Amino acid sequence: xxxxxxxxxxxxAVARIPDGATVLVGGFGVPGTPFTLLRELMRxxxxxxxxxxxxxNEAGMGIDHLLANGQVKKLITTxxxxxxxxxxxxxxxxxxxxxCAQGILAERIRAGGAGLSAILTDIGLETELAEGKxxxxxxxxxxxxxxxxxxxxxxxHADRADPFGNLAYAATARNFNPAMAxxxxxxxxxxxRLAPLGGLSPExxxxxxxxxxxxxxxxxxxxxYGVVRR
Amino acid sequence: xxxxxxxxxxxxAVARIPDGATVLVGGFGVPGTPFTLLRELMRxxxxxxxxxxxxxNEAGMGIDHLLANGQVKKLITTxxxxxxxxxxxxxxxxxxxxxCAQGILAERIRAGGAGLSAILTDIGLETELAEGKxxxxxxxxxxxxxxxxxxxxxxxHADRADPFGNLAYAATARNFNPAMAxxxxxxxxxxxRLAPLGGLSPExxxxxxxxxxxxxxxxxxxxxYGVVRR
Amino acid sequence: xxxxxxxxxxxxxxITPGMVVNLxxxxxxxxxxxxxxxxxxxLHTENGMTGxxxxxxxxxxxxxxxxxxxAYVSPIPGSAYFDSTVSFAxxxxxxxxxxxxxxFEVAENGDLANWKIPGKFSxxxxxxxxxxxxxxxxxxxxxxxxxxxxPKLLSRCTLPLTARGRxxxxxxxxxxxxxxxxxxxxxxxxxxVSVKEVSEATGAKLILPDTDIPRF
Amino acid sequence: xxxxxxxxxxxxxxITPGMVVNLxxxxxxxxxxxxxxxxxxxLHTENGMTGxxxxxxxxxxxxxxxxxxxAYVSPIPGSAYFDSTVSFAxxxxxxxxxxxxxxFEVAENGDLANWKIPGKFSxxxxxxxxxxxxxxxxxxxxxxxxxxxxPKLLSRCTLPLTARGRxxxxxxxxxxxxxxxxxxxxxxxxxxVSVKEVSEATGAKLILPDTDIPRF
Numbered sequence: 001x002x003x004x005x006x007x008x009x010x011x012x013a014v015a016r017i018p019d020g021a022t023v024l025v026g027g028f029g030v031p032g033t034p035f036t037l038l039r040e041l042m043r044x045x046x047x048x049x050x051x052x053x054x055x056x057n058e059a060g061m062g063i064d065h066l067l068a069n070g071q072v073k074k075l076i077t078t079x080x081x082x083x084x085x086x087x088x089x090x091x092x093x094x095x096x097x098x099x100c101a102q103g104i105l106a107e108r109i110r111a112g113g114a115g116l117s118a119i120l121t122d123i124g125l126e127t128e129l130a131e132g133k134x135x136x137x138x139x140x141x142x143x144x145x146x147x148x149x150x151x152x153x154x155x156x157h158a159d160r161a162d163p164f165g166n167l168a169y170a171a172t173a174r175n176f177n178p179a180m181a182x183x184x185x186x187x188x189x190x191x192x193r194l195a196p197l198g199g200l201s202p203e204x205x206x207x208x209x210x211x212x213x214x215x216x217x218x219x220x221x222x223x224x225y226g227v228v229r230r
Numbered sequence: 231x232x233x234x235x236x237x238x239x240x241x242x243a244v245a246r247i248p249d250g251a252t253v254l255v256g257g258f259g260v261p262g263t264p265f266t267l268l269r270e271l272m273r274x275x276x277x278x279x280x281x282x283x284x285x286x287n288e289a290g291m292g293i294d295h296l297l298a299n300g301q302v303k304k305l306i307t308t309x310x311x312x313x314x315x316x317x318x319x320x321x322x323x324x325x326x327x328x329x330c331a332q333g334i335l336a337e338r339i340r341a342g343g344a345g346l347s348a349i350l351t352d353i354g355l356e357t358e359l360a361e362g363k364x365x366x367x368x369x370x371x372x373x374x375x376x377x378x379x380x381x382x383x384x385x386x387h388a389d390r391a392d393p394f395g396n397l398a399y400a401a402t403a404r405n406f407n408p409a410m411a412x413x414x415x416x417x418x419x420x421x422x423r424l425a426p427l428g429g430l431s432p433e434x435x436x437x438x439x440x441x442x443x444x445x446x447x448x449x450x451x452x453x454x455y456g457v458v459r460r
Numbered sequence: 461x462x463x464x465x466x467x468x469x470x471x472x473x474x475i476t477p478g479m480v481v482n483l484x485x486x487x488x489x490x491x492x493x494x495x496x497x498x499x500x501x502x503l504h505t506e507n508g509m510t511g512x513x514x515x516x517x518x519x520x521x522x523x524x525x526x527x528x529x530x531a532y533v534s535p536i537p538g539s540a541y542f543d544s545t546v547s548f549a550x551x552x553x554x555x556x557x558x559x560x561x562x563x564f565e566v567a568e569n570g571d572l573a574n575w576k577i578p579g580k581f582s583x584x585x586x587x588x589x590x591x592x593x594x595x596x597x598x599x600x601x602x603x604x605x606x607x608x609x610x611p612k613l614l615s616r617c618t619l620p621l622t623a624r625g626r627x628x629x630x631x632x633x634x635x636x637x638x639x640x641x642x643x644x645x646x647x648x649x650x651x652x653v654s655v656k657e658v659s660e661a662t663g664a665k666l667i668l669p670d671t672d673i674p675r676f
Numbered sequence: 677x678x679x680x681x682x683x684x685x686x687x688x689x690x691i692t693p694g695m696v697v698n699l700x701x702x703x704x705x706x707x708x709x710x711x712x713x714x715x716x717x718x719l720h721t722e723n724g725m726t727g728x729x730x731x732x733x734x735x736x737x738x739x740x741x742x743x744x745x746x747a748y749v750s751p752i753p754g755s756a757y758f759d760s761t762v763s764f765a766x767x768x769x770x771x772x773x774x775x776x777x778x779x780f781e782v783a784e785n786g787d788l789a790n791w792k793i794p795g796k797f798s799x800x801x802x803x804x805x806x807x808x809x810x811x812x813x814x815x816x817x818x819x820x821x822x823x824x825x826x827p828k829l830l831s832r833c834t835l836p837l838t839a840r841g842r843x844x845x846x847x848x849x850x851x852x853x854x855x856x857x858x859x860x861x862x863x864x865x866x867x868x869v870s871v872k873e874v875s876e877a878t879g880a881k882l883i884l885p886d887t888d889i890p891r892f
Contacts, residue, residue: 260746308800308801309800309801317799329800333764336760336763352809353810402740402757404724404760408759
């Protein structure tokens, strides 16, 4: 017995993403965004994508390339504040946007990764975010049904990985990556460092490789990770 | 700014547990069971406890002491197979037992720790475990409502900790500990090693100290952790 | 100190030893500079960190270590990193003692609106709804009026709500105002500001306490 | 090899390269000894580990490293430890390609009963319900009859169910039997066992295929 090897080239991994896919994209602002996978997805040009990401990055970065390239029909997100292009596209009706409270988006994705059907929560009750949502009564309390969000594809950025797909993350580059890495039928992780099997200790693994389908070693770190000088 | 110090003596920490408390107890079999906290709880004699634990340990170990001592009125668990005393008490009506599917017990506790009200799942539908449970229909599918399980107290066993309550675990001694450490109003962690603040790297922390109320450094490792020769 | 700095310094005194605190984007993050160095307190940022240390200049920044507002922050002894699910578990489960948030409008019933101006500004609420709905104590930091001089403390909010009835206290450049069952109560006055000025700048009834009104 | 060992060896061939597999407590865990050393496969145990290595003798055991049956196991290169929530997330979300489980009863409609004998034995189901309900493929390993000679493969289960309609294949000391829409189909025979013996030991109709029945 040995663990399977799931390492693959960048183009071959991204070529597995079909048109029309729902795609989870890690990252909160810059840290943890899989910039190299996103750039290859732009190059290959898959269309009619539904993206799920905490934010829309900033204009000219990350998923903004896919938005500008007309590859995205819908975005499920928590906040677009730093991307004026995305806001303009939303306001013009060129992009359908579904907003979700940040922690509820994380929980919906996690529920998808945990094989649950939904969560019941009081978050957003009596606000606009509750509009149109199914309500359940439990112990006399009204609760919102927030359905699990499982996707066709997840694009993950890891700090370290091994060929089986065990992943570890850096600092606040975790954010949505660990939940998303469990919640798609095709999980593709790009990694800054690829250790041999056994190069990650079983204790430091944060996403077990059993959830991950393909591992792409980055040949260089995208310049988009550079410290943003504002 | 510095982080608060939550270290406390064994007896003072356990003395915070009131009669009648619902108590989450970490561990799966031997690993991760907070044997020292449990023994002190037996010594102090708090009564009418509801315990939540994956299993009932083995006869003469861990929570079996509390059962034998008449301190437990109810046990919420997944499996009693290794504890004949517990099974006998259940069969004699001396102990109320509520069974839960193992992963659903973990998720109910996690939901409690995550401030969610419930999860919706198809696990156990069309089995005895569904009896008496609330059912919700979503997208035409019948689902069980499994309510969040949040407790008064959680008793946790950590491998390493710092005085703020940041915790890290060893190997399969994780099991229910990380979820339980988030899911009680009073979280008490015993730890094999207590590092000074900064002694755990921010990357190796598995339970952030903000969830933990008291940290008890073990002066010795309970002999109950010894390898069981069967 | 100018009026804004005094407001920030006053808000900092809302934080007491042992608290876990989330400071919203903008003005609230400035509170850090006014916390005593030896005070035991844990700052939380919703993108996944507890124990936030000082903001770093660009040349010392770690590209993987930001707060929710995008500032490059640093760890302190005892910091922890975690993912978004754990971060909001902490918020929703009652482990957050206090959040200080910005506001477009606050109402005398404790309602808060701080995420959407229909037709003008609707980029999404991020983590604000959960912070406002679930922190044990919610306080707001805001200028007393908007740039046009319109009051931001109102009898009822006109904008879409972030959370209902959750704001307990408001720190402004003019005053400290509590939300009570009876409505807004004036608790403190900024230096050089009169009760009349605060009343006129408030879009709801302002109740005066029987006691002296301290200055800050 | 005795009949039991042959069953274990045959069940091991159910595991194909690349699979993530959970081996139930008891007989199924013995399958490990029959897996080719260079086969790429990931074993999972529900108490929180993937990449299970060989069971260790007591004197080499790590007190913190067990499988769900309590055996002291070891890591291999690429092993990972995780908590119970992640462990069952893996099971429920479809990442478990195969589980091999023990059984009290299996029915020709794929129903499985393996956790409770009312009035006699009801210690709780542990993780069995989720394994049986959510693994992509569920196979059972069991003696064909119980100690009294009563069949365990039945037209309908009489005991409380673990999961409905989920068993795809059954490995016994006598045969390999598939669960199909038509009912039990005999696929393979143990060495020295006749079709008649298997039929008589089965508490439901046993369909014979048109093709040759291989031996194992």
